[in-house]
Amino acid sequence: METELKFAVSPEARAKIERRALADGESNTECQCTRYFDTAGRTLWKAGLTLRVRQGADGFVQNVKSAGNGTFHRQEWEWSVSSPEPDRRLLREVPGLPEINGTVLEPVFRTEVNRTRTMVRPAAGIKIELAFDEGAVLAGGVHEPLNELELELKNGEEEALLRLGLDLLEVAPLVLQGESKAERGYRLSDGWRRQPRKPKPVALDRGISMQQAFARLLAAVLDDLLVNQPSVLRGEEAEGIHQMRVGIRRLRSLLVLFEPFLEPHATARFADELRRLGRVLGSARDWDVFLGESLPAAIETAADLKTIEPLRAAADQRRHAAHQDAKKAIQEPSFTRFVLAFRAWSHSAEASMPDHVAGHALKDLAPTMLDRLARKVSKRLAVSDPDEPATLHEVRKSAKKLRYALDYFDGLYSGNSERYYERCSVLLKRLGAFNDLVTLQRLADELTAGRLDLAPALGLLENRSQALVARALKRIDRPLARMTREKPFW
16 A cells, blocks of 8 residues: 655655755665556556556566545556566556456556656654656657656655655645546546546445544545646646535534544634635535526526626626636645645544543444534424525535535445435435525626616516515425434434
């Protein structure tokens, strides 16, 4: 298992790190040419694997890696070979390798880099390889420059790797590199794009401790967040924005779920940063929904379309600005610092959770944790008023945190949560549709403020949205009543 961090690094940042952080280390530089192989149908890549042969100063090395997809950990198999062509016999050692017997393995793309490596030992028993890669990814007649800093843990715990990353951030601005060399190569050769990914379930065994559960859940949700970062940075996928926003919400819900057992000061600081990131990503997502769903739903005729067009054009400008803000927020060193610090904190029982709680079995405290969230939902349900949209929004926020908690703890209850989860999900779906209409009205008001030329469009939207709001409210009554009556299963 390979544990590593990768950063995009500018020449200026590299110079600062080499000057200050590597002053006492011995480094060596070698030229490496690496060819990536696959079948014509990209069998290996579709299975989440990469096959490459690298030529360096010591000869040829054949390597198979798992794709990674957001995580800091990747499976790796490596062999010395005698030629630049892959040795098929060695591939038998890779578990789960798809059937490729009789299929030609062809070179798909290559990388040519000068790699400068230094071994650093930040503490006793800790060994980390620090490598600068400068060169290019080449596929056919196109190429893309490559400038990376890679930290690979050779000996010690993951926390040491994260701490070194944080130390280097104090020396120079660094940005997490979410796209691997292989991803860039397949993108250049085949036009491949990583699709936004929905959260993956996390299996927690019944004997897991509180500290282990918190660290495992947080690591998994951070991975889900980071796997969608390249989509947002490319500006190609509204769904990438949506899934990163979901990731931020899930991290916030995780802090709320474990809050009574966490160190309060650090928890509050991380919660503040999550709220900030949530506002930036949320603004971009709101404009996506406004233009992609809410506004089209209010248009019935060609005359409507003509009236709405000036408003749509103004909204498109706002969406572009919001997307630029989102890209900036997750491309800044502050985002890198947040990710590394958050993950390191969750892995440190001494920093995140008192000793008397950390080793306690999660299954014993889970009912109390779920009760706390369910009571919050019940209180907000009791004071909710369809004539007061803000009260329904409060119900939605609390119910969403509860549903995320049910996701996290599903493995502890062997599927007994199905009915309760379904009630909660239906309510959230109806409340979400209502919230989109409220957001439509709010954003339309923002756009038309001081713009008399947009008054006709606002008038049309107000008339149409009133009917849509009334219909959405009627659809909320039954799920609200059912959720109010539903008994906890835990």
